[in-house]
Amino acid sequence: MIFEMTTQLKVASITDGQAWYEILLNKKPDFIPHAGFAEWQLLPGCWLQVAEGTPAVGNGPLRFGIANIEAERERLIEQLKIERFEIHSRPEVSVKWGTFSDPWGNQLGFFEYFDKREEQERIKAIIGLLKV
Template identity: 30%
Template sequence: MAIRTVYAVIPVADFAAARAWYERLWGRPADRDPMSGLAEWEVIAGGAIQLLLEPDRAGSAMLTLAVDDVAEEVRLAAERGLDLGAVQETPEGRYRIAAANDPAGNVVTLAQEILRPS
């Protein structure tokens, strides 16, 4: 199997509200609108997040994004009017995370691995 692209699909019931939320999260409009009720952001080379109008499945997605600096991403999102919650450290102390629900109830978590000296 030779995979060239991976898409994570986030189902939503209110497409306009969700699109506005994700535009604030990414800090930019969608890269593509392949069809009605579908918006797509390429977040890394070969990887995209798709927002899909799918009311029956809305609120069931969980998306975790590994980032370099969770606190900085939370700060930048706040500047764009989006509250991603408090930065927390996981109980075992390996990650810093911040998590928020989109308008449909889907959970988006930002995670930063904490590198400790050996």
């Protein structure tokens, strides 16, 4: 049974990488166990690790669910100077999504549910896991 997960992204400089991801995630790391490594808990049992090292080529994208993709895109363009990314959708898919890169080439992205009731149900399901 799988009960937790982590994913790790490499950055050339942990100082720069940690600062960049603090802005992206709107929070400081939850755990810094040693030099060259920072970790954020994104959801209960779901961790993003940023480690100093050689970034992987062609990885990802790692996409985060958010409530307003357009507003978040504008925030990152202003605060992190990312390039404007296109927001995609398809009639058979319940979300719209977009992909961008961090300064080290790691592919990241966002997705947003069209149906806000569905989004709220997903949030309630995740919050329900907190009580387990």
